[in-house]
Amino acid sequence: MNRKEKEELYFMAFRGCAWLVVGILAILIGFILIGGIGKLSLDFLTQAPKIDTRGSMTQGGIFPAIVGTVYLMLVVLAFAVPIGVLGAVYLVEYQGKSRFAKFVWIIVHNLAGVPSIVYGLLGLGLLVAYLQLDLGILVAGVTLGLLVLPVVIVTTREALIAVPSTVREASLAVGATKWQTVRHHVIPYAMPGILTGTILSLSRAAGETAPILALGATALAPGLPSLFGPYMALPYHIYIMSSQSTNSALTAPIQYASAIVLLAIVIGMNLFAIYLRKKYRDKYRW
Amino acid sequence: MSLDLTTSSRSRTSRITEFLIEKGLLVFASISIFTLGAVFVFLLTQAYPFFAQVSTLDFLTGTQWAPAAGFFGVLPLLVGTLLTSAVAALIAIPIGIGCTIYLAEVAHPTIKRYLKPVIELLAGIPSIVFGLFAMLVLSHFVQAVFNTGTTLNGMVGAIALSIMMIPIMVSISEDAMNSVPGSLREASLALGATKWETIKGVVIPASLSGIVAAIILSFGRAIGETMTVLMATGSARQLTTNIFNPMETMTSAIALDIQEVARTEIHYNALFAVGLLLFILTFVINLAAEVILKKFREAYE
Numbered sequence: 001m002n003r004k005e006k007e008e009l010y011f012m013a014f015r016g017c018a019w020l021v022v023g024i025l026a027i028l029i030g031f032i033l034i035g036g037i038g039k040l041s042l043d044f045l046t047q048a049p050k051i052d053t054r055g056s057m058t059q060g061g062i063f064p065a066i067v068g069t070v071y072l073m074l075v076v077l078a079f080a081v082p083i084g085v086l087g088a089v090y091l092v093e094y095q096g097k098s099r100f101a102k103f104v105w106i107i108v109h110n111l112a113g114v115p116s117i118v119y120g121l122l123g124l125g126l127l128v129a130y131l132q133l134d135l136g137i138l139v140a141g142v143t144l145g146l147l148v149l150p151v152v153i154v155t156t157r158e159a160l161i162a163v164p165s166t167v168r169e170a171s172l173a174v175g176a177t178k179w180q181t182v183r184h185h186v187i188p189y190a191m192p193g194i195l196t197g198t199i200l201s202l203s204r205a206a207g208e209t210a211p212i213l214a215l216g217a218t219a220l221a222p223g224l225p226s227l228f229g230p231y232m233a234l235p236y237h238i239y240i241m242s243s244q245s246t247n248s249a250l251t252a253p254i255q256y257a258s259a260i261v262l263l264a265i266v267i268g269m270n271l272f273a274i275y276l277r278k279k280y281r282d283k284y285r286w
Numbered sequence: 287m288s289l290d291l292t293t294s295s296r297s298r299t300s301r302i303t304e305f306l307i308e309k310g311l312l313v314f315a316s317i318s319i320f321t322l323g324a325v326f327v328f329l330l331t332q333a334y335p336f337f338a339q340v341s342t343l344d345f346l347t348g349t350q351w352a353p354a355a356g357f358f359g360v361l362p363l364l365v366g367t368l369l370t371s372a373v374a375a376l377i378a379i380p381i382g383i384g385c386t387i388y389l390a391e392v393a394h395p396t397i398k399r400y401l402k403p404v405i406e407l408l409a410g411i412p413s414i415v416f417g418l419f420a421m422l423v424l425s426h427f428v429q430a431v432f433n434t435g436t437t438l439n440g441m442v443g444a445i446a447l448s449i450m451m452i453p454i455m456v457s458i459s460e461d462a463m464n465s466v467p468g469s470l471r472e473a474s475l476a477l478g479a480t481k482w483e484t485i486k487g488v489v490i491p492a493s494l495s496g497i498v499a500a501i502i503l504s505f506g507r508a509i510g511e512t513m514t515v516l517m518a519t520g521s522a523r524q525l526t527t528n529i530f531n532p533m534e535t536m537t538s539a540i541a542l543d544i545q546e547v548a549r550t551e552i553h554y555n556a557l558f559a560v561g562l563l564l565f566i567l568t569f570v571i572n573l574a575a576e577v578i579l580k581k582f583r584e585a586y587e
Binding site: 003004006007010011013014015016017018020021022024025027028031032035082083084086087088089090091094095104106107108109110111112113114115116117118119120121122124125126129130146149150153177178179200203204206207208209210213214235238239242243248252255256259262263266267270271274 | 304314316331407408410414509544
């Protein structure tokens with residue numbers, strides 16, 4: 001076997017690895033679509049679950065779970081996004097490469113690697129046991145917010161760093177203050193990147209299950225969720241239907257159909273983020 | 287008459303505004319530091335009552351996790367965590383690296399443009415969906431291929447984890463390969479090496495620290511992953527080193543117990559002790575990856 005043939009062989013193996021990954025994604029989505037598409041209907045999306053005579057929740061829909069997931073995302077949006085974006089603006093624009101900034105970046109990177117279930121414990125310890133808040137959307141949302149905070153901060157930083165320093169210098173040279181420069185020139189140029197990070201972190205929060213297991217998510221709460229009190233959420237609904245099930249032939253379609261809805265939300269947001277990044281990467285060429 | 291801008295009233299108000307804005311932003315930056323501090327402090331304070339009652343040695347070396355009976359040995363959970371993550375890494379490393387080389391060095395730009403978003407999508411899929419897939423689909427496949435005694439076992443969890451590790455591994459190691467300067471490749475090709483010889487002899491060694499960091503980081507993710515292992519591994523609280531047996535991880539033990547346990551019980555504090563161990567483990571892993579990544583970034587900047 002000569003060198004060229006050897007190369008061919010290796011490259012074929014690498015191509016195989018890549019297609020294997022694509023294949024896995026296709027199989028995953030295929031199984032979920034096939035399993036759940038029959039269950040998916042307008043009633044399923046707009047009705048609350050009903051308990052039938054045998055006490056299982058195989059009737060009705062998942063409307064409260066969809067609303068619960070949207071509410072959780074709204075709490076994350078209101079809480080984590082301002083903190084994360086403004087924190088990153090301070091670190092990049094005001095601290096630059098200072099020791100303090102370097103220290104915070106190490107912390108932020110490590111926060112990103114803390115297991116999500118540990119955030120669940122944090123929410124329970126800090127918000128429930130210490131601050132005496134009742135379990136509910138607020139506690140769960142703030143906890144999920146802390147969980148995605150590193151994602152928001154890091155993506156905002158990347159977006160800010162990508163803005164060339166000539167933009168800042170030009171603004172400062174004509175007499176603008178630091179904040180005017182940041183507010184009117186740097187942030188607008190960084191906005192697409194910040195937006196992309198925001199969308200990705202919201203979609204991450206929508207899919208997280210482990211932290212909300214400990215933070216008030218419940219199997220059945222037919223009314224619309226309140227800030228304090230039991231609530232339903234899509235990922236938890238999928239989990240509870242599979243773990244409490246005694247008849248998987250009946251519950252599997254519900255799990256798959258709920259997974260389709262969750263995937264539609266999460267993948268939809270991801271695709272939107274990818275599209276945004278593409279669009280603005282072509283628009284701004286420095 | 288001299289023009290003194292610094293004492294004019296307009297400049298003073300704007301200086302005060304600038305100062306206030308800067309300090310306001312500092313508050314937001316501090317929240318992230320506070321969070322990490324809070325994670326650690328609260329894990330410690332909530333775990334403390336447990337360590338006051340059960341010795342650390344018993345906790346770390348005990349072979350039984352049966353909180354109701356007063357046995358708080360974390361070893362079965364620790365072994366379950368490390369075993370599933372290690373097997374997952376063994377599956378994910380060759381596929382992930384192969385995929386990265388294809389994406390970074392071999393694939394046509396058009397293919398790359400479509401393949402990259404697909405891998406990013408895989409990274410965005412919630413873990414509960416992987417858990418569902420592992421439980422309802424993968425488990426039957428694993429049972430048929432390996433003829434296992436139970437449908438849910440460590441191997442099902444490991445394969446599902448490996449699928450979740452690949453996108454993390456690919457995105458970080460692709461970064462590392464892309465940051466290898468083109469001049470190095472050109473020098474190798476100019477000397478008559480083939481493309482593969484250039485990748486093997488130049489690109490991989492030059493980006494090795496990035497690849498290693500990618501492997502370590504994805505391993506850290508696997509250790510902290512909860513829903514997938516909770517749904518796939520069978521949740522058996524036994525000390526076993528056979529990957530085809532049902533097992534339980536630290537994360538799934540916390541997730542299962544936290545819903546039922548009252549805040550006044552020692553069992554509650556024991557869960558924070560497990561969380562603390564998990565936190566320390568992932569923190570050390572992430573820090574190690576961080577140090578290695580920093581080294582490779584400095585090499586080419």
